[in-house]
Amino acid sequence: MTKAAPWTVFFCLALWAATEVRQRRVADADAMYQAALLAHRRGELALADEAMGDALRLAPDNACYLAYRGLLRHRMAGATDAAGMVGTGAGAATRGGASADREKLRAAADSYEAALRLSPEDGLFHHNLGWLYFLLGDRERALAHLEGAAASRLRDPVYHVSLGIVRERCGEPDAAARDYAEAVALSPGVLGSDFFHQLRGRDARMAEAAVAAAVAGLEAELKATADPVAKARLGGICLDSDPGRAFTLLREAVEALPNLPRAWGNLGLLHGRKGDFAGMEACFRRAHFLDGDDPQTLLGMAEAYEAKGEGREAARCRLRAEAHGSRSHSAHAGRLTTLYRGVRRMEDDDMIPQGIWSYCAPAKMKPKFEAGD
Amino acid sequence: MARIDALHSWAGRLSAPLLCLAVFCRCAVRGDAAGLNLPLAALMAGCLALATVSGRGVARRDGAAAESGAMGVALAILAGVEVVSHLRSPYQPNSFFALREAASLLLLFCFARSLLGDAAARRRLYLWMTGFGAVWAGADALRCLRSLAELRALGVGDLTAFKQYFSYGSWTTQALLLLPYPLGLLAGEAGSASPPPRDVGARRRIAPEVVAMAPPALVAVALMVGTVYSFSRGAYAALAFFLLLAGAGHAACRRAPARGPALACAAACLLALAATPVMRSVLGTASLLSTASQVRSFTARQRLLAGALQTAARVPAFGVGGGNYPLVAMAGEGVAGAGGDYVPTPLNRFAATAVEKGVAGLAAHVGALALFFSVSLRKLARGRGGCGGAPCGAAALIPLVAAVAAAVVHQMSYYPAHGDEGAAALEWVAYAVAASLPVGDGGDGGRR
Numbered sequence A: 001m002t003k004a005a006p007w008t009v010f011f012c013l014a015l016w017a018a019t020e021v022r023q024r025r026v027a028d029a030d031a032m033y034q035a036a037l038l039a040h041r042r043g044e045l046a047l048a049d050e051a052m053g054d055a056l057r058l059a060p061d062n063a064c065y066l067a068y069r070g071l072l073r074h075r076m077a078g079a080t081d082a083a084g085m086v087g088t089g090a091g092a093a094t095r096g097g098a099s100a101d102r103e104k105l106r107a108a109a110d111s112y113e114a115a116l117r118l119s120p121e122d123g124l125f126h127h128n129l130g131w132l133y134f135l136l137g138d139r140e141r142a143l144a145h146l147e148g149a150a151a152s153r154l155r156d157p158v159y160h161v162s163l164g165i166v167r168e169r170c171g172e173p174d175a176a177a178r179d180y181a182e183a184v185a186l187s188p189g190v191l192g193s194d195f196f197h198q199l200r201g202r203d204a205r206m207a208e209a210a211v212a213a214a215v216a217g218l219e220a221e222l223k224a225t226a227d228p229v230a231k232a233r234l235g236g237i238c239l240d241s242d243p244g245r246a247f248t249l250l251r252e253a254v255e256a257l258p259n260l261p262r263a264w265g266n267l268g269l270l271h272g273r274k275g276d277f278a279g280m281e282a283c284f285r286r287a288h289f290l291d292g293d294d295p296q297t298l299l300g301m302a303e304a305y306e307a308k309g310e311g312r313e314a315a316r317c318r319l320r321a322e323a324h325g326s327r328s329h330s331a332h333a334g335r336l337t338t339l340y341r342g343v344r345r346m347e348d349d350d351m352i353p354q355g356i357w358s359y360c361a362p363a364k365m366k367p368k369f370e371a372g373d
Numbered sequence B: 001m002a003r004i005d006a007l008h009s010w011a012g013r014l015s016a017p018l019l020c021l022a023v024f025c026r027c028a029v030r031g032d033a034a035g036l037n038l039p040l041a042a043l044m045a046g047c048l049a050l051a052t053v054s055g056r057g058v059a060r061r062d063g064a065a066a067e068s069g070a071m072g073v074a075l076a077i078l079a080g081v082e083v084v085s086h087l088r089s090p091y092q093p094n095s096f097f098a099l100r101e102a103a104s105l106l107l108l109f110c111f112a113r114s115l116l117g118d119a120a121a122r123r124r125l126y127l128w129m130t131g132f133g134a135v136w137a138g139a140d141a142l143r144c145l146r147s148l149a150e151l152r153a154l155g156v157g158d159l160t161a162f163k164q165y166f167s168y169g170s171w172t173t174q175a176l177l178l179l180p181y182p183l184g185l186l187a188g189e190a191g192s193a194s195p196p197p198r199d200v201g202a203r204r205r206i207a208p209e210v211v212a213m214a215p216p217a218l219v220a221v222a223l224m225v226g227t228v229y230s231f232s233r234g235a236y237a238a239l240a241f242f243l244l245l246a247g248a249g250h251a252a253c254r255r256a257p258a259r260g261p262a263l264a265c266a267a268a269c270l271l272a273l274a275a276t277p278v279m280r281s282v283l284g285t286a287s288l289l290s291t292a293s294q295v296r297s298f299t300a301r302q303r304l305l306a307g308a309l310q311t312a313a314r315v316p317a318f319g320v321g322g323g324n325y326p327l328v329a330m331a332g333e334g335v336a337g338a339g340g341d342y343v344p345t346p347l348n349r350f351a352a353t354a355v356e357k358g359v360a361g362l363a364a365h366v367g368a369l370a371l372f373f374s375v376s377l378r379k380l381a382r383g384r385g386g387c388g389g390a391p392c393g394a395a396a397l398i399p400l401v402a403a404v405a406a407a408v409v410h411q412m413s414y415y416p417a418h419g420d421e422g423a424a425a426l427e428w429v430a431y432a433v434a435a436s437l438p439v440g441d442g443g444d445g446g447r448r
Helices: A004-041 A045-058 A063-077 A082-087 A092-098 A102-118 A123-135 A139-151 A157-169 A173-186 A188-192 A194-202 A204-225 A228-241 A243-256 A261-274 A277-290 A295-308 A311-326 A331-339 A363-370 B002-028 B038-053 B065-087 B092-115 B119-153 B160-165 B169-178 B180-192 B202-228 B233-252 B259-274 B276-286 B292-314 B325-329 B349-381 B393-410 B421-436
Strands: none
Touching (some): A004 B065, A004 B092, A045 A063, A063 A102, A123 A157, A139 A157, A157 A173, A173 A188, A173 A204, A188 A194, A188 A228, A194 A204, A228 A243, A261 A295, B002 B038, B002 B092, B002 B119, B002 B421, B038 B092, B065 B349, B065 B421, B092 B421, B119 B160, B119 B169, B119 B180, B119 B421, B169 B180, B169 B202, B169 B393, B169 B421, B180 B202, B202 B233, B233 B393, B292 B349, B349 B393, B349 B421, B393 B421
């Protein structure tokens, strides 16, 4: 061992001890965060806010904690949920903001501003802050942050839907249609959501324009790249309007890239519509193998089993679909532990306005949940 | 003094299982469990302090002092760069985890270096790590068989698009870094075998040697076959690189390949060839760009690497801080995946280091690796083997060097977000073991 070696050991022990001491503080902050999550789930929002105050005193530089405090304050403000804000006619969103506690909304916005100073690229923070500014009546800042969210690499269709809703409210229908088209092209499942259903009822031309723009965009992408994912998405959009084309596109997509669960699920649906229940079951089985947590796939399997007269298996699939559906979470919540180390998942619904994630998701599951089936 | 001696001897006996347990925990626990379990780490720190204070670190007694000290200093500098990178990080909650990990790795290295210098301790470590490799390979085999059965039931012929159901990328890196331990045992056993006498009792004396060689040979084969079943091009390239480097190393040292490792490699190749049900998928993987999935994956990696290099050019000298790449990647300028989707890692170890730790971190990182290879090559240049059963000499050092090089090759095409804790632990232990291995005239110096 050279002369340097004992110093290496000393440095090693000192560094390890220092990080362990700091780790105690991080663990204490995490314990307070856990307490806040527990209180939130019990509906004790004031207690949760207090616990988050303690967590932030121990870890003031944690963007995730700041964002969670912002979310809590928004929930405490009593703003209307997503469906209520968007679906009840023009000006509903502003009314939703007016009925809320503006002081709390302002405090929530301050928390998100602080979180964004620490993590300036986070799409969800921009998205939530955009909605908070919209509720506070600051449309310019709202649009700026929602555009920031839509530009984020996270590519969540909900960000585009939110931007479209706010633009629609600001009297920019063409721009709104483009944002909706982006959302549909990213996730054709949006077409089956409550949001799109209400959009069709509210402005059928805008809805059709959004679908047409999404199809045109994906067709242009296909001409340039022949990307199987683009084929699968286009097939998903054409599922109801042009089943023959959808079948061809989906078939080509899964032949080129056989690990696309949603494409297999959509192909299963088309087989079912043709009365080919064996083909339907085979497709859903593959989709289930690839993504065992997708409630839509489980429901498809249940339908296939029902067609075969296997009621018990069908019931089991439905139960599992409901269990997975009730645990569904936003895209950001699913990535939280990758983005922010040491932070456990916060609320599954971490978006503002409340419920916008499920509002933009395929609505097939909802009636059964509400009935407590 | 007698008490210190007794304590030191006790700590020496504990060192191999402790080290193996620490590495196992880091490989098995994924996610945010950065660093070591506190009681385990405290015990290791205590043993290390005792060895240092009593001046009985066994490394003091072996011949390769200056080189191993330099390795320690290089790794301490690497940890020091991590400290500066953390202090300058724009988002410290993430970089703190990277700092804690670096502290744990340095503790692992110092612990291994101080307490695993003698042949007995080294043999214990090799045995424990071989056992760990057996558990790892067994768990992987079960997963492979289950996935294979499910995919067969679904009528899937080409398995390359489903590779994530067979093996995780991190597993492959860890398997490569576990390979030197069974191979080292084989080399030790092969070296220890005295020429069989030609009398009647010869058969009786050969049998125990064969029996002793069978378990490590099986573990080595299982780890290699597991790597073949990953259906990953990066894993195949890494395994080929390992075999090539190990073969070249043996040839350069003018040694005939040790019988055990050669048998293990041959058996692995035969098994892979015999595995006809997956032969199509193996050939598909080896053909590199034959499926749409492979083309997408290759294009995405190219884009990610280019984007990460662009980002690295913009970051300060100490980078954006460990663990912050996923946050930077959200900005999306040039870091998109195949479909422009969000990917929280550049999938390349050096690109990730360049972004997270900057030029300084990359230089320290590359410097430590270069020092490891240069120290090992210098040892090999003057080496000779044969240590009567204990892994030592060129025959044990060559697989370690080849494994670290192969792991680096694999990490050029697969590197998870926040790094691979298990592979990093195995790599730093490999540094320590390589530094401890006596190579050269005198071998183990009769300390067995």
